[in-house]
Amino acid sequence: MRTDVLIIGGGATGAGIARDLALRGVNCLLLEMGDFCHGASGGNHGLLHSGGRYAVKDPTSASECALENAVLRSIAPFCIEDTGGLFVSLPEDDPSFADTFIGSCRSADVPLEELTAREALRSEPELISSVTRCLKVDDGSIDPFSLVQANVDDARSAGARVLNHCAVTGMTVEKGMVVEVKVRDRRGGVPSTMVPDIVVNAAGAWVDEVAKLAGCRVPMGLDQGSMLVMDGRQCRHVVNRLRPPSNGDIVVPNHTSTVLGTTSRPAGAPDDVAVSGEDVDLLIRETAAMMPSLRARRAIRTYGGVRPLLSGGGREASRSFAMLNDERAGNLLSVAGGKLTTYRLMAEKVSDRVCGMLGNRSECRTHREPLGPPAEGKGDSIPAARLVRKYGSLASSVDTTDTRVVCSCEQVLRSEVTAVLKAGDALTLADVMRRTRAGMGYCQGFDCSMSVLEIMVEQNGADPVSSLSEFLGERERGLGQASGDQLRQEMLRRHVLIGVYGLGDRE
Amino acid sequence: MSHALVVGKGAAGTFSSWLLAKRGWEVTLVGRGTPSTALSTGCLRSVPNLCRAAISEFLNNESMPWASGEREGISRIGTSYRCWMSPAHSTWKQGETPKSIAVVGLDGHPSLLPRVASALLNGRKIRAAPFTLAGQVPSEVPLASSFRKDEAWEDLAEELQKMSVETILIPSLVTLQDYHRLDQLEGRCGRDVLEAITPLGSPGQRLADLMLSKAGEAGVTIWDGRKVTALDVKDDVVVGATVVGGMDARHLSVDAVILATGGPLVDGLVLKEREVSDPFGKFRVVRSAAPLTGGYDSLEGMLVNTEGRAMVNVAGAGDCLSSGSREYGSGLTEALESAYRAVRALEGT
């Protein structure tokens, strides 16, 4: 199959590029080996950065964040919660840092406002009463799955072809150009060889793995970060620690939970996402210093992500990105680095470069064209009020006359599951979960996964055994550190899955 | 008459209180909240030889006949479930697997998943096909409530008669009192009717209700919805207990105590992070084991105080006891066996 541009990687970067190019009339095909957001886009903090966090050390990043923050709020309001953000300092923090921070934000055009300690406590009651200084910024929380799917859907409406569950397995290079790309599709039906003019390697942490297929190398400094998900919205704003960026600095309320993050350690491989017990202890300790009540809350699961940083990474690495092109494969453009908040800008720059290579003079429109409507937040039921938040423009494809709920923790309608299955991208239980949020709540699919599976068997003829074991394996990853009430939930899950149904290993 | 306090109204608590009452004790059974027994499948994986006869007598009742031996049933998702003792309609004799099964569920109701179950059954070479009954019942609604009236059963019988299979697998939807309806259904539709093995549903609740009523019939005073908040201990003897319910509290003098309070799932043991501990703060807990196997330490059936001495008149039974051999799925059997042992320990036999 021929295509002008083959994009490898269905995270925010790849999806953003596909959308941008498609809107410029470029014929493109995007392939993602797993489900969209397989990599860092599915393992980040869900934070729409104001830029404040980078203002002092990386003002360029900070300015970019501030600008893109506003752009995303205008093109994709549906997937953003306008929580606002607070940077708070405690008695043990260096008192002068706040002024440095303010100065840097001003220079980087990151909007901010200082609040008195009393105002801070009134607007965020869970803050520790010893808060010394507080700065308000435009942080928000964002749903990356919803955002990326909207990019994919928009790219498709503009003519792009996008396929998930399609892995690139090899490339043939002749005379310094990639001439053929071999593909393995989990669903069948797609030819196993692509012939592209240009290959954009937006595989995130797998960029080097993909580049190797063409005989090129991209030296990565992969870095893992851990997150801890707490049940319920434990604060109103994104809450940050006002000190030089460190571990456990940020608390993000999103949907029905609160995500504590993050950490940093070198990652041995693109899928080295493992979260350690020490990470969990650190995250609780550091975030509870800002909001003590977090200690008493229920931790639902952990997850990790690998940051696709270029070599020489770690916490000090620049969050900006780089485009790399090697003469060994002149039509292979590798993209590394970046962050979720500035994905669109990254995609714009890559698309500019690609269009230059193609001789296409169209202008970028992604900052102007809406990705979806604003979220309404009200409806005649909780599920109805949340449809736009999760599905953007496709919310209208959900039949709300059937009021039956399949996932109670996340208030997901059965008809959401059927709509998602009908749209075609969801192959596995986990795919359905990412889109509907069924299984993301405090019971972690204990109540609903079987019922969702039943719908999948009914509608798609899915094979229950493999679907279920894949899903259970994936959930298991995040539940290994379970303690307290989540451990009680896990015990009940095991009583049922192992003790009654005979699935999985006995302890 | 000696007064025994039994704490916990699940299998371990009801069985031990029934045994004690039969042996002439005055028994007060205090419990709150749904016990793990009510969340179970209502079937016994195995029956310990030690108290086989006692268990049979305990579970014998007029409403629901039991089947014993090597039995097999089908779970609500279609997996195989083997056990030694079950309600008559939940299992068949192992080896006499049904030749063809219609898996009948209500549209969208989680009580039985016809398509998943049929796929899993067919995968195990048991011919099965899914059928969905008309009518949408919200998944939050307990199915038993839609089947209280005769009409619902008549409609069901009519639907089932249309199926040309030998055996029909239906969701669990009868209470203890209504169990006879399954026989009636079989008679009406001329097929074997099998009730899906279901955790967190009517079978477990049925069993818990049965056990509680047997204890009541034996003369046990049942204090439901109440919680023992403190035990008065003098040396190695418990002499009294404080019982709280609603806005009220009472004090009891006791001669013996059996703690059958359950595991961390039902707050019988306190779970802090990953370690269990004693809510009364009086007895030693084996902590090194995982939450499933951790629990009260015991010396010949009697609980051990925090200084390591065996209590004179306090025994433990069920999930609150530590047990290296406890597995997911074997809780009921262990609960009954340990309850029997606890009573013997209290009586010094």
Place this chain on the structure above:
Amino acid sequence: MNEGRCVKCGSCMRVCPVLNDPLGERFPGPRTTGVDAPRFLERESIGRNALMCTMCHACEWACPSGITLTRSMLKLRSEMIGERLPGHRKMVENVSSFGRTVSTEFSGWVENGERTLYFPGCIGLGRSTGLTLSVSSLLTSLEIKHDISSQALCCGSPLVKIGALDLADDLRRRNLEVFSRYDRVITSCPGCTYQLREVYGIEAEHVIEVLKGTDLGSRLEGRWALQVPCHLKRGLSPWTAEDLASILEGAGVSVVRMPEEDGCCGGGGGMLSGFPGTSSSIARNKVDMYRRAGVEGVITACPFCSLNLGREGMKVLDIGEVIAPKH
């Protein structure tokens, strides 16, 4: 609030009298309204069906994790915005204009400055005045001199149930002034008793607590079952069920006990006025059960239970109407 303890065992859903009633299907259920919904920014959109709860506390009793479901559901009710149900609107209008949820039919006020106040509650002063008169004469015959004050208004409990917290608070302040003139407050409605104890912080006594231990007789014949009020057994004290039975048995009444005697009558939580169809359906189920048991009638200790079960054709008597001191 401890909803974070939920492990999805479903016990609360299985015991809910509304979910177990064919007309109660639309109720999201105790777990959805008490545990799940509060976690959403969009929780106000849950809709009026979230009010289909009788506040019977059966869910709390069943919860192995000890979650205070009722409190959580009440909090959600207070956060709900939008138009009230017609029946609830009427209730609010009544309280705003004359201080009671229903029109006052009672006229036998006693304002003698006694040390004890008998507080019959809105239903006792409205639709069930016979009950009030019986209890009053019973108290008199036990030599408990008491006032029945026209200035004592609605206890506020129904207003709390429908989320009208400010109005309830206003009533509380006005009532506390009246109560301050008395040493002892006696009630015949468990809902009032619970409200006075829990929210007002007054040691109000329910008639059953007053009657316990007194020497009583009854002229009642035949076999009678019990309707054990929710707010008595699962609100004030589980021991009140045994107390009710033993008071009656001690007075010579032939009492038939049954496991479902403490099941909800369907009348509480604003259901009576908000969802009358479902409320009477629940009552009807209970009455069918009593009929199957072949009893003469039912004895209760709550005006809501009397009212709701009585409407379905069952003979229902309040304890005050059934006993008297032995002469």
